[in-house]
Amino acid sequence: MKPSASRIILWVYGLYLLLPLYWLLSMALRNNADIVGEFSVFPAAPTLANFQEIFANPVWYEAFLNSLTYVTLNTLISLSVAIPAAYVFSRYRFLGDKQLFFWLLTNRMAPPAVFLLPFFQLYSAIGLFDTPLAVALAHCLFTVPLSVWILEGFFSAVPTELDEMARIDGHSFPYFFFRIFLPINRGAIGVTLFFCFMFSWVELLLARTLTGAETKPIAVVMTRTVSASGLDWGVLAAAGVLTVLPGVLVVWFVRKDLVKGFALGRVS
Amino acid sequence: MLEVEQVCLRPGEDDNAEAVFAHTFAPGEISVVLGANQSGKTDLCRLIAGLNTRARGNVCLDGQSLTGASTRQQAVGMVYQAFVNYPNLTVAENIASPLRARRLSAAQIDERVTDLATRLGIVTLLDRFPHELSGGQQQRLAIARAMAKQARVLLLDEPLVNLDFKLREALEIELRELLHAAGTVVIYTSSDPRDAFSLGDQVLLLDAGHKIQAGAPLEVYTQPASFRAMELLAEPGVNYLQQHGVLCAVRPEHVRVQQIENDAQPLQFNMRVTAYETNGDESFIHGRVEEHDWVVRSSGMMPVAAGDALTLYASAGDVVRF
Structure with missing residues (x-):
């Protein structure tokens, strides 16, 4: 079979997208001498020393744990707040519901930098500064509206007759909500989880400002290593690889619902 | 016996005396509520079922007044026009759902589920999920679940309207037998006069929220009270x-x-x-x-x-x- 032009273009584009990722991985598997030495596509002597360094050095692995802690906290808070909110927006009409819903979206329009100073001052004053909760709560300002917005689309696609039927069948509301409604929307919740996770995982500005020595996130450690003992290219690249991995994992689990998620559930 | 009194299907926009009516549905009979789209058929069903509706009125079952949404919901089984089943439950679990809510024993549930599935011709599909069924099978499932509850009032809101016409005819004949066997008050809404004759023991004609005539289908056919009543039963x-x-x-x-x-x-x-x-x-x-x-x-x-x-x-x- 002769490959068609569109197929070739697709392959070239795919390679182009994967090239930086490959280069990151390739760097992570070399030592510094190899990296700054002669150009070669494949590592001459692949080594796992960079990864060993990260898992042995508390500065590195604690930074990963710090990031994972506030990301997990943020995701949990966002979902537990956004699921009930989205259900109410999709099922009830109340005074100002549409305005409130739109106002939620406008929160997403403000750049995180705007909130930097108020968050910093407030958290310092009430002793939240330099805790995982500080970053998680700050990120909620962005992930909660996004989650409500995505979930509402999915929830509205579930006919209200289903709610009524469960009541007629004699089920209590908690039974309906947790045993029927949430399982039906498993995909939606997975997609929302992905968006929360990714936002919080890659966000640098708030995470850096609201943390001190105790809870330094991985992105911060990565930028600071530059000035430490020269420039450790290999370890930095290995850290980069490990930073990409959680995102890849989450994408893998929600890949089927992701397209619908990007359309905010408004795809039938 | 189900009595509805002081029913107003369009309160606020149509409050005059003719808009308020009463009607009695007898058990063991199929009452077909016939009316065009927007005539208030669904509102009447939702009023009886205690669901959110603009319609107002009193509902009495066997002399007892049913006030409050939850008491009404206990008394009714309902089949919607759209095929509504729990998508995350299998056919068997769907039928068992109202029985589970009443905390029957597993053996009792099994027996009822098999019995109903056999009667509705879906016994070979018990392990499938609703989305794996055809439209006709999905509606059979919805009817089975509504009947599983053994409610004293069974409401079917245009249950066959979304099916193609050959399936409709086949299901209609089965339904007649099945609903009579249930021995409960059966309210079946439709906009097709043929349903009134093929299913109905009694027919209630609704027009723009008004009750315009009621009685045995042939009686209403031969002695229409008004031109509109005649029109509703004519094809x-x-x-x-x-x-x-x-x-x-x-x-x-x-x-x-x-x-x-x-x-x-x-x-x-x-x-x-x-x-x-x-x-x-x-x-x-x-x-x-x-x-x-x-x-x-x-x-x-x-x-x-x-x-x-x-x-x-x-x-x-x-x-x-x-």
């Missing part, structure tokens, strides 16, 4: 014209193109044919009689074409005057 419509200030109406099936035997003095009408349609078994001749659109329904095919002039005959007894 495809009613032919009418004004004669000396009186509205004369005659059904399409009672108009003939030939002289009627044994009828010395039939009424005669002159029609200009505008269209002719046939499916081989039945023919419809559309035309105009004195500024009114008329339809003639007759069996077999006719040698008629648009533009023809026809003389129509109708027995005096078939013409209803209002």
Whole structure:
């Protein structure tokens, strides 16, 4: 079979997208001498020393744990707040519901930098500064509206007759909500989880400002290593690889619902 | 016996005395609520089921007043027009759902589920999920679940309207047997007059939120109380014209193109044919009689074409005057 032009273009584009990722991985598997030495596509002597360094050095692995802690906290808070909110927006009409819903979206329009100073001052004053909760709560300002917005689309696609039927069948509301409604929307919740996770995982500005020595996130450690003992290219690249991995994992689990998620559930 | 009183299907916009009505649905009978779209059929069902609706009224079951949404919901089983089943539960679990809520033992549930699934012809599908079923099977499932509850009132809101017509006919015949066997109050809404005759022991005609007539289907057919009542039970419509200030109406099936035997003095009408349609078994001749659109329904095919002039005959007894 002769490959068609569109197929070739697709392959070239795919390679182009994967090239930086490959280069990151390739760097992570070399030592510094190899990296700054002669150009070669494949590592001459692949080594796992960079990864060993990260898992042995508390500065590195604690930074990963710090990031994972506030990301997990943020995701949990966002979902537990956004699921009930989205259900109410999709099922009830109340005074100002549409305005409130739109106002939620406008929160997403403000750049995180705007909130930097108020968050910093407030958290310092009430002793939240330099805790995982500080970053998680700050990120909620962005992930909660996004989650409500995505979930509402999915929830509205579930006919209200289903709610009524469960009541007629004699089920209590908690039974309906947790045993029927949430399982039906498993995909939606997975997609929302992905968006929360990714936002919080890659966000640098708030995470850096609201943390001190105790809870330094991985992105911060990565930028600071530059000035430490020269420039450790290999370890930095290995850290980069490990930073990409959680995102890849989450994408893998929600890949089927992701397209619908990007359309905010408004795809039938 | 289910009694509804002081029912107003359009409160706020239509509050006058004729808009408020009462009706009694007897157990062991199928009551067909017949009305066009937006006539308030669904509102009536939702009122009885205690669901969110603009309709207002009192509902009494066997002499006991059902106030509050939850007491009404205990008393009813409901089948919606759209195929509504729990998508994350299998067919068996769907049917078992109302039984689970009543905390029956597993053996009892199993027995009821198998019994109902057998009666509705879905017993081979028990392990499938609703999205793996055809439309007809999904609605059979919904009916099975509504019946599993053994509610004293069974509400079916246009259950077959989304099915293709061959499936409808097959299900309708089964439903008649099944619903009678249930021995409960059965309320079946429809916009198709054929349902009233094929299913209904009683028929209640609704028009724009008003109850316009009720009774046995044939009785309502032969003695319509109003032109609108006659129209609701006629397929495809009613032919009418004004004669000396009186509205004369005659059904399409009672108009003939030939002289009627044994009828010395039939009424005669002159029609200009505008269209002719046939499916081989039945023919419809559309035309105009004195500024009114008329339809003639007759069996077999006719040698008629648009533009023809026809003389129509109708027995005096078939013409209803209002």
